[in-house]
Amino acid sequence: MVEITVCGQALERASAERATVTVQSRWSAPSAEAAMRAVAEAHERLVADARSHETSGAAESWHADRVSISHHQEWVGEGQPRTSVYTAAAAVTVRFRDFEELGSWIGSIGLHETHEVGGIEWSLSDETERALGKTARTRAIADAVERAGDYAEAAGLGAPVVAGIQEPGTTAPGPPVPKARMATMAMSAADAAPAVSLEAGELSVRAAVEVRFVADPLAHAI
Template sequence: MTQITVSGLGVERAPAERATVVVQTQHRASHPEEAIRVASHAHAAIAEQARAFVDGGQAERWHADRVWVSHHEQWVGDGKRRDLVFDAAASVHVTFVDFAALGTWIGSVATQPVHQVGGIEWSLSDETRHALGARARAEAIADAQRKAADFAAAAGLSTPRVAAIREGGVDEPAMFKAQPMAATMRAGAGADTAIALEGSDIEVTSEVRVDFQA
């Protein structure tokens, strides 16, 4: 018997179904009480909006589990006494299913200097990700079988049989790759700051290493 070892690759794609955005609220002041008070008030408003999106069905979930309070001396010029300043910050993570609502919210939040939008992470629902993973794994096995058959035929061997299957190179069944998002500013006059967002397709990839005997 001759052993043939080949790799197999399967790739499935689907449009992004979830978009997780991080909004950080931050304020700097010369007194810690002021920094915390302003940041806390603005953060509470963002958290309330996030809760309303979940209650209204535009978002799937939200959480606010990050807070920072720090201080440092701020350089104001050579020969001058450095000022001690205090920073207070907190963040909110919201996972949206309604991308139009997300774009409108980002446009509104970004107009307020106390808030910063930390980017968007695109993803799939668990159901879609699992379904695509199953199809990608089947494709990876089929790809390996085609390669093994080609090698066996070229070498004048019998039809190869599967002897062992290993997922990927580091025992990972699938790699999930989020493609860059597409984001364009909606044209409009006046105070229309909404942003039109659309996530690119997300790839679900499965790699296998298969041993055959022929």
């Protein structure tokens, strides 16, 4: 009896279904009160927008759980006393379903100098990611069976039989199997309408599995 161990792999792709963006309100002023006041007003507008997007169904969820204020001394000129500068910031994160609505929102909030738009993280819905993961795992097993069959045939062995299955890294440390999330983003804004056109590429869900087989030598090969 001969043991054959192979690694089966599979990749499933689907277009992005969610886009998560973080918008930060930031302002600097000579006093903490002035900085916080400006940020609080800007942040309130963003929170109102986030609630509205969730209510309309354009967004799946949102949260506002980051706020900070810092202070530093700024150099003005030779022989001049340093001035105090206070910087306040707060952030809102929104997970959108509607990419067109997201583009319009980015275009509108970009007009306010207190707002800073972070990068967009593209993702799949939880349901789609689970479905693709299941399909990828099934195909990874099929890939392992095919690989083992090829090795057995080349070595003059009979049909291999599964003796063990494990995911890479479950018994010993090793390099992680990445679940790739790749997307492209195209942005353009018309002069009259400051909407941002967003188009996400495909995202990938990978699966890998180690399968151990056993196979007997063919009678004529003994």
